Amino acid sequence: MNTTSTNCYLLAIESSCDDTAAAILLNDKVLSNVVATQEIHEQYGGVVPELASRAHQQNIVPVVTAALRQANIDKNELNAIAFTSGPGLLGSLLVGTSFAKSLALGLNIPLIDVNHMQAHILAHFIDEEGYDKPTFPFLAMTISGGHTQIVRVDDYFRMSVIGETIDDAVGEAFDKSAKLLGLPYPGGPLIDQWAAKGNPKAFPFTKPRVDGLNFSFSGLKTQIMYFVQKQVQQNPDFVSQHLADVCASIQYTIVGILMDKLKKAVKQTGINQIAIGGGVSANKGIREALTQAEKNLGWKTFLPKFEYTTDNAGMIGIVGYLKYSQELKDKNNYIDTGIHAQSRLKL
CATH class of the missing domain: 3.30.420.40 (ATPase, nucleotide binding domain)
Known part of the structure; x- marks a missing residue:
């Protein structure tokens, strides 16, 4: 040694x-x-x-x-x-x-x-040029294929989960939605790519109502499945003709769910430092929403380098x-x- x-x-x-x-x-x-x-x-x-x-x-x-x-x-x-x-x-x-x-x-x-x-x-505490480190306390949102949580972080090893998914994780919602659209695995990044070309308000989906700071995505997945099935019955080429708009609408809804809960968490805790992590934090829609929140709501947001997501x-x-x-x-x-x-x- x-x-x-x-x-x-x-x-x-x-x-x-x-x-x-x-x-x-x-x-x-x-x-x-x-x-x-x-x-x-x-x-x-x-x-x-x-x-x-x-x-x-x-x-x-x-x-x-x-x-x-x-x-x-x-x-x-x-x-x-x-x-x-x-x-x-x-x-x-x-x-x-x-x-x-x-x-x-x-x-x-x-x-x-x-x-x-x-x-x-x-x-977020890796020494990386051009990236700020959050100060304590801050709120962390961990979003991945297996997890969706909002965590209050008071010190390096003093953390408490204040909100989490009661069923499916956000990454699973992205991947399963992509599968319904015929996109290959892993489909989450592909939805992100197609969403950039589409209209996020083309096909409105209903946000689930969940108490407190918890999340639910199983109902949204079911809603998307029935929507796609119905549209394909009426027009077999629906997905290929409207893929960008469908992806943009799905992403818009999921990002909206995440941001609504974050806004509620900031209001409840009085903490306006927000750090994200997990594979889904590479999503451009989420990053853009957090950037806008920093400008419009006075938050201080911390977006990790892509290789650490x-x-x-x-x-x-x-x-x-x-x-x-x-x-x-x-x-x-x-x-x-x-x-x-x-x-x-x-x-």
Whole structure:
């Protein structure tokens, strides 16, 4: 282990779903951030857990090797290893967990478990030129294929969920809507692309009524399904003729749902710093809505760099570094081989 300076070289590993990722950080700065995607799932229209875990086994050594090479350091220079312990697909998590444990034991360096959802939020604290960092307290909206939450963040590791989906996640709503339109998986980014060419008010959809700051998207998905079926019965070419307008209308509705809840959260908490994270935060419609809210409502918004929105190891690394730096006098607290993967893990 490198003990010649207070700098921390940290290897981070992310394997919660279908992307195998590794990053090297020097303190809070990302030196390399490598992601291997799994294209095999496209033919199935969604992630197949067993295939995902097998692909992780094939990818993890090459990905870690590439991250070390790009950062121009040797594994013996590492001070710590951070990895995603959950939430996520258990088989996928086990691959990353087992690899991280083995390497940490072999190098005799601290092992740091990271909550995937915390990482989406704390990705904003990566030292990246041109990107501001939020100050505490702030509100974080984590939006992805598996999660939709509004979180009050009072410190790095003091967070409380004040709103969440009661059924489907927003990313799933995008992907399932895209599938209804005949778009390939993952369809969310394709809806975003088509929406830019369409009229967002061409086909109005009803927003679900949900108490408090919680979300619901299952009813909206059903509404879109019946709408498409009805239109196609009347005109078999409806989707191809109106794809841009339908995508724009779907996106407009979903963004409206998210923004309505954020406005309510700001009013309830008095906090007007808003940070977004998760794969859906790459959506241009959401980013534009937040930019407009900053201008019109006086919010301070924080939009992450695109490479830190989808699942990546850079965000895992910043959490690992923050944990490590808070325990510099007692690093051995993190050498715990009893750490295990957890498919369900709360903030």
